[in-house]
Amino acid sequence: MTNSDKKVTDSYYSSRYTYNTDRSVVWKEIVRFLKPFWGDKKTVLDVGAGYCDFINNVDVPERIAIDMSPDFFQYADKNVKTIQTKADTLPTIKDASVDVAFSSNLLEHLNDDELASTVKEIKRVLKSGGLFILMQPNYYYSYRNYFDDATHKKVFSDSSLESFLVSHNFEIVKKMKKFLPFSLKSRPGLVPIHPLIIRAYINSPWKPFAGQMLFIVRNK
Numbered sequence: 001m002t003n004s005d006k007k008v009t010d011s012y013y014s015s016r017y018t019y020n021t022d023r024s025v026v027w028k029e030i031v032r033f034l035k036p037f038w039g040d041k042k043t044v045l046d047v048g049a050g051y052c053d054f055i056n057n058v059d060v061p062e063r064i065a066i067d068m069s070p071d072f073f074q075y076a077d078k079n080v081k082t083i084q085t086k087a088d089t090l091p092t093i094k095d096a097s098v099d100v101a102f103s104s105n106l107l108e109h110l111n112d113d114e115l116a117s118t119v120k121e122i123k124r125v126l127k128s129g130g131l132f133i134l135m136q137p138n139y140y141y142s143y144r145n146y147f148d149d150a151t152h153k154k155v156f157s158d159s160s161l162e163s164f165l166v167s168h169n170f171e172i173v174k175k176m177k178k179f180l181p182f183s184l185k186s187r188p189g190l191v192p193i194h195p196l197i198i199r200a201y202i203n204s205p206w207k208p209f210a211g212q213m214l215f216i217v218r219n220k
Contacts (some may be wrong), residue, residue: 022193027053029198030180037173037216038131043097047122048085048106052076064098066090071152088117090125098125104135105212107161115154119168122209126219132170134215135179136161142182142211158213163165171216182211 014027026168031054038044042062046055049065052075063080065072073082083092087106101122101195110118140157156164158177166172180202 023051023053024057025193025195026180026198028057029195029202030054031057032199033202034133034216037133038100043098043099044102045093045098045125046075047101047103047118049082050077050104052080054104055080060099064079064093075199081086083215086114090121093125095124096127096130097140098130100125100133101119101126102133105137107134108137108152111153113145123168123219128219130219131173132215132217132219134161134217135212136215137182137211138177141178141213145182145211161213162216165215165217169220170219172215173218174214174216176214178207178210178212179214180207181209 038060042060044055044058044060044063046052046058046065047065049055049067049072050069052065052072055063055065056075056077063077064083065080066075066083066085068084068086070084073084076082083090085091087103087110107115108119126132136156137152138158139155140159158175162172162175
């Protein structure tokens with residue numbers, strides 16, 4: 001990515017993805033749902049942390065957040081280690097040092113080379129048996145709105161993402177074709193932002209307006 005491209009991308013993100021405190025309510029419930037999968041693990045890495053909504057709600061001894069934005073660190077809790085870098089370049093993180101890597105709405109923004117390098121880096125820093133947790137738009141359920149985001153480069157359905165992860169030697173632990181709505185902006189006002197309602201939605205088998213999928217995979 002050239003400096004010019006990066007400036008355009010940064011400007012686009014800042015206009016499309018504004019900071020919203022309502023998201024913290026949603027992320028607390030997402031973390032509540034995911035926490036049993038990592039149990040007493042000690043190190044969690046948030047890849048493409050953005051406003052740090054996920055990592056700020058995680059309670060483990062070591063929290064690491066990476067993002068390419070030069071401003072993202074200001075949103076991180078004071079005891080979150082922040083690293084400004086792209087997802088496909090994690091030179092300051094040691095091999096096999098991370099218990100859980102997490103990404104939300106990341107892979108669809110990468111080209112083929114970036115995608116391959118990102119997965120390679122995540123596998124490198126993950127411990128054997130470590131978890132990679134992904135939230136991604138499921139094209140099968142979100143095709144009407146998918147390219148409303150001009151920075152989307154890749155298309156994944158739950159089937160294609162499963163094949164992709166298995167081909168990179170990950171073991172599927174949990175797969176949810178429908179997890180959350182495609183965007184908090186996609187159906188404004190239809191789902192009130194309240195912890196109990198969000199919790200019920202996440203745990204319900206019936207998920208109207210869902211366009212996001214969830215994968216939890218284990219590094220072999």
